[in-house]
Amino acid sequence: MNIGQVLDLLRPDFPGVTIPKIRFLEDKGLIKPERTPAGYRKFAPEDVERLRYVLRMQRDHYLPLRVIGEHLDAIDRGLEPPPIEPVVPTVPTVALAADGLPSPESFGRRSDVRISRRELLKIAGIDEELLGQLEQYALVTPLPGTGHYDTDALVVAQTARELADFGFEPRHLRAFKTAADREVGLVEQVVAPLKRGRDTAARARAEEAVNEIAALSVKLHATLVKSGLRRS
Secondary structure (H helix, E strand, C coil), rough: CCCHHHHHHHHHCCCCCHHHHHHHHHHCCCCCCEEECCCCCCCCHHHHHHHHHHHHHHHHCCCCHHHHHHHHHHHHHEECCCCCCCCCCCCCCCCCCCCCCCCCHHHHHCCCCCCCCCHHHHHCCHHHHHHHHHHCCCCCCCCCCCCCCCCCCCCHHHHHHHHHHHCCCHHHHHHHHHHHHHHHHHHHHHHHHHHHHCCHHHHHHHHHHHHHHHHHHHHHHHHHHHHHHCCC
């Protein structure tokens, strides 16, 4: 779409919007439409939705452009924007099965959420010392080639903080990491024959088997721990 078509889409909801206003928001880096070889702006549907978000935050919540820019940066990295009284972005809730255990679908779900080190410390409620120890024992690692962390790192960090209230230190958690690595090795050994298939269907079956076995292994592990504690 050209800028005139974008204006026609926005004006029913935002009567005061103008072409200079859209250009101003582009100058501020809040939208980045493509340019034709002749220099004309070409807007994608995502650009229009981005403009709607900026205009709505200005009109309904009186947020300054700097804060709106922080919201958009969070959205670009797969996070949910912070509340209107901003603190830090929140991470989408991980879906669990009805019995409280991860389902095969949860193992197959891939998240592109990226969390900075500062955000990880803030959201998980931990300090640099604890995070450093978790990294020392390979319980938490940043994504390769980046300084960001994924949601798995966040869950581990939050859980380590909660366990610390009961006297657990990161060195105590190495046993959990060792047990998990053994389970991963066993799962990979079982599905190795399926992974050897060269066709797409074989790879899909291997991935499905990994997800199902992983969910079953966690279910078995949790049940054995619960049963063992009841007998102790």
